[in-house]
Amino acid sequence: MNEVYHIPAMLKETIEGLAIKPERTYVDVTFGGGGHSRAILNKLHELEIGKLEIGHLYSFDQDSDALANAIDDERWTFVHSNFRYLRNWMDYYGVEHIDGLLADLGVSFHHFDCPERGFSFRFSAPLDMRMNQTAKRTAADIVNSYSEEELARIFWLYGELKNGRGIAKNICRARTQKPIERTEDLVAASRIPAEMSKELARLFQALRIEVNDEMGALREMLVAARDLLRPGGRIVVLTYHSLEDRLVKNFLRSGNLEGTIEKDFYGNNLSPFDLIEKGREASPEEVARNPRARSAKLRVAAKH
């Protein structure tokens, strides 16, 4: 593959956050270009005479393009699946507990830079945006079938678009003339001026999150991770937008999806996690090298 598939964000910090024990079991639920997975494998024991235990890494990705980055290593297993099925796959492989999990959420550079996938308003392409190319519902299906109310809700929630209502209205009006099938149809229908690229990026982000049910998958994965982690095990999450960041933050603070902090008689938080990193950002040097790391927030917790 010639293009840069992805440049991993906050690589050093995420690996430190995992506090890897070389003979233990780790999961990278977002393999992508494999930058983080390779760094994890570098820390695990290799098969050697005299060593009884070797480490193992399971890497998930729902996108079949990620298979082009497969790693030839007996300590590595690729799971071509949505990470919402983490629990089922660990059961399948007979893994009762894991020692660390990394989630580097969202899409890879490859998704944005691959015109025909329809993730970017920079290219003319079918309005697709499925990370899993075999999933049924595309972004075009959503913009042509959701009600104005539903569209306004996702633009506001997932794109934080202040004018989400107006944009939803414009789209619904435009689609009565002709279906919205391509990226440029959506740009035109939204009536967001081309020079307002931040707004367009937010519109596309909102749709992408809905197409891939990113919030639903994240919720299911967090619960499975909590239950699979061994005491002392680490959960390391890189988030890229405020809604997913809030969910992860509240989950790690409370240990539940509602974010309800339960306390014992003495007022101690009963969450199963100790917080280690609370939203650390990439250094200015890293952002200068890799501008796409600027929105990353690192959250790390240890299970006790």
Ligand SMILES: C[S@@+](CC[C@H](N)C(=O)[O-])C[C@H]1O[C@@H](n2cnc3c(N)ncnc32)[C@H](O)[C@@H]1O
């Ligand atoms: C930000 S990239 C990860 C990049 C990776 N850390 C690296 O070093 O190259 C996110 C990856 O996770 C995958 N992904 C996102 N959501 C997923 C989900 N629910 N299940 C499985 N894979 C998912 C995407 O297809 C993408 O390849």
